[in-house]
Amino acid sequence: MGLEVAWVAGLQQEEVAATVGAVATTGFEGFEKRLEIEFSYGPSSEASGLRSVSREGLDRMLKAAECTIVAQLSSDEFDSYVLSESSLFVYPLKVVIKTCGTTKLLRSIPVLLELASGLDLSVRCCKYRRGSFFFPAEQDYPHRNFTDEVEFLDGFFSGGRGYVLGSSSSAQKWHVYVAPAVEDEFGSGGGSSSEPGFTLEMCMTELDRKVATEFYKDVNCSAEGMTRAAGIDGLLPGARICDFAFDPCGYSMNSVEGGAYSTIHVTPEDGFSYASFETMGYGPREIDLQVLVDRVLRCFKPGFFSLALYATGISGAAGKKNGGSSWGVGFVPRGYSCVGSSRQELGSGGDVVVYHTFRAEEERSSPSPPSPDWWSSVPRPLAVSIDPKRQELESLSDIKLKSIETLKLKQLVGRLVLEQAA
Template identity: 40%
Template sequence: MDNNDFFEGQEKLLEVWFKPPNSTITPGKHPHRDDAQGLRAIPRARVEGILDEAKCCILDAFHGDFMDSYVLSESSLFITAYRIILKTCGTTRLLPALPLIVQAAADVGLTEIDDMFFSRREFIAPHTQEFPHRDFREEVAYLDQYFDGVAYPLGRLNGDRWYLYTLNNQLHITCPDVTVEIMMTSLDRTAMNAFYKSTLTAREVTQQSGIADIVPGAHIHEFLFDPCGYSCNAVFGEFYFTIHVTPQEEFSYVSFETDVLKEDYTPMILKVLDIFKPGKFSINVFANEHAPFGNAQNAFNIQQVQGAGFQRHDQQLCCLAHASVLFGHFTSNTHTAIEDAEQHQRRQRVPGYKALVATPPPAAA
């Protein structure tokens, strides 16, 4: 792999909920179906200043009934009345933008944070990141300056893992709130070929890839990068989904994220897996205490995912004070065969436990 060509597709994700002025809370009403301007009143120039700090910029914008959606040079931004979601990939500096977000919110009258979530998967190349993103401990120390939050590493220390920092507060909402993220790697080459610049327009890529069919009727705006790479945001009522594709074989990565409310996410997950055909993927589900299916491990049917040709290697359920979070890691049956062969080779190389027999214990480093 040529390091000059390397691109870190895996995103840093920040979601901040501001407390609505009391008068606007209606029990049972979805907080994103609010006619109030709230954060949407932040002027475009301020939004661009926030993105400057994070080292990215706006490529395309869509203003829906309840949401402003921006496709960025590195991923996406969604602004609803009381919630901002900023997702940035590459070597962007996401967290240093947080103080600017809070300042801009205060300037439109939103001075209290209800809760915040910062999460990311372990980077492919952590050493290419800048402060404070060089290590999750560094990110936690940065956030602990301002917040009294909780930090969870989920997954394996010596394998795929995902990090979450949250205030662990109870949001001032009485309706379900769910976020599902699928983070895919080792993707099928034929599936990835669609995301290289060709004679097709970005819109045609959205249609021909099957992305347009994930949520029929959603307003999708997209960007096809040169020579390759693809981003889209979809807005449908108060909900969104967003997809980012880094198709290069050496570090292929696709992310799918949505906050759409469903009783069963299995069909949507299978649809996404069918479009991109990952060799491996992580999934995480955040579900608040009002979610219709109970805790996050009931959001989808694992047997159906296995039936679609994937093996589960890891699953962890983390109970928060008023929500639960699931982390799962899966490998396709094809890729499992490859990994088994690699493991066999690795076991040939390393002495294995049999070498413990008649081997003196290693001395201190």
């Protein structure tokens, strides 16, 4: 029975991918892949760590992923780069790379590890995550599916494990890979704080059409104009912004504030409009989470969005205290309904991720009742653990639900093809 379920599910995924792939050349893949690797100092390491990597070295790493640097902004604590496809952040002991489109992000790993080894830095931990692609058939190895990605990552990191979060009846899933931290002799400078750290990621689709048009150059000829028109400059008023506008449309932004960053990427085309927002380094001391999320939603007015919130060290005393702050108490934004929730503990180090999906209500009135506690009260069975040698699959009843989704997708694609022909 297990093999039969695996075959049916696999066939169905291929059908969806092939159907979407038929029109993939007309659309840009907005959903990003995100890679975060932390390192540890060695006996001969310089304090600057990865920030001492030359521009030539960064270019070589990004060439492997098939993207380039288009703008740069630094703080005293890290360097940020806007890329041709998303963003790069370089700390002394940490690198975060986000790439969209058909980039091959994971192929940058060998170059990054080589550069780190040359600085006497060793890997401490690795985290990789992404949503579900609009156009999965357009992706090349190792990004054709999550199992391939997990196997590829396991070739470089020990003890890694993959998870898929999200409702079994939803086409949108959140894929997470974590290779646990390795303790080091010389002090890693990361993960040792008594205070928890937070990373917020929002993925928004079905953007309001009036908002989306602001990210076309024939409407706003400059990135600064797009930033102001959408209200992006008001999200985190204390941050410095580095923004970039693409031809004929599209937008990217990094902001820096001390050791914290935020980043936004927008694909405004109708039919597959997408915007992402991420912050790392902010927490309850800097801003109320619901205030921040509401500001982002006012900028883009999505019909659907997901929210993934990561906390490191949330299991300790300080973590429990902050877990009860605005970054730990659940809420549903006004005008939206929560349509899915998942929670997953990531190893034994006290790291937790919660993942929620929201759909805009037809009549934007009062908000739905909030969840009491995101860190302990969110139901967990929706998180599915992935072993690269044996992927846990949905039940046959879930597959029937996906069959309905596949039919709807094919009908949508058929309408798009007819519209293009007309």
